[in-house]
Amino acid sequence: MEAPRIIQLPKFLDDRGNLSFIEENNHIPFKIERTYWIYDVPGGERRGGHAYLNLQEFIVAISGSFDVVLHDGVKEMRYSLNRSYYGLYVPKMMWREIENFSTNSLALILTNGKYDVNEYIRGFDQFVSCKHGR
Numbered sequence: 623m624e625a626p627r628i629i630q631l632p633k634f635l636d637d638r639g640n641l642s643f644i645e646e647n648n649h650i651p652f653k654i655e656r657t658y659w660i661y662d663v664p665g666g667e668r669r670g671g672h673a674y675l676n677l678q679e680f681i682v683a684i685s686g687s688f689d690v691v692l693h694d695g696v697k698e699m700r701y702s703l704n705r706s707y708y709g710l711y712v713p714k715m716m717w718r719e720i721e722n723f724s725t726n727s728l729a730l731i732l733t734n735g736k737y738d739v740n741e742y743i744r745g746f747d748q749f750v751s752c753k754h755g756r
Contacts, residue, residue: 624651624713626692626699629680633707642707644732650680650711652734659684659730663723670719673743678734679718682709686727693717693746695753703729717749 631649634641646654660669681690687704694716701710702722709730712718720729735741743749 624711626701626713626716627711628701628708629711630708631682640707644680644682644709646732650709650732652678652680654732655735656733656737657730658733659728660720661728663688663727665723665725667723668719668721669729671744673717673749674714674741675743676714676735677741678714679712680709680732681712681720682706682730682732684728684730686724687722688720688724688727688729689722691719691721693749695750715749715753717743717746 629649631642631644644650646652663669681703683703684706687702690701690703690710690712692699692701692712703710704724723729743752
């Protein structure tokens with residue numbers, strides 16, 4: 623099974639403003655089927671609190687900063703995202719929460735599947751049981 627990891631994206635520096643981009647099956651290890659973003663998160667709020675059965679994600683802090691907290695059923699991992707030229711690859715079956723949003727932060731999330739309510743595992747105990755084959 624693949625592990626979560628930070629992926630550096632191309633960065634072109636220019637006096638007029640910098641440019642970065644993401645290409646499916648090149649910079650990220652999947653074909654992009656859905657793109658969504660999270661913004662205007664009130665102070666102290668968290669987003670996520672679920673896992674996906676089959677979906678993979680790539681999360682980028684387009685603006686501001688936030689922390690992505692992942693759990694693989696055994697251990698917790700924390701990633702602080704605060705640059706628009708790298709992102710976090712999240713493989714399937716990882717519990718995910720996003721927290722510590724800075725003012726005016728913008729989280730861009732790319733996935734390899736369309737929205738499907740049946741893809742979600744919403745209870746942490748259920749996730750751990752599923753992960754350990756119970």
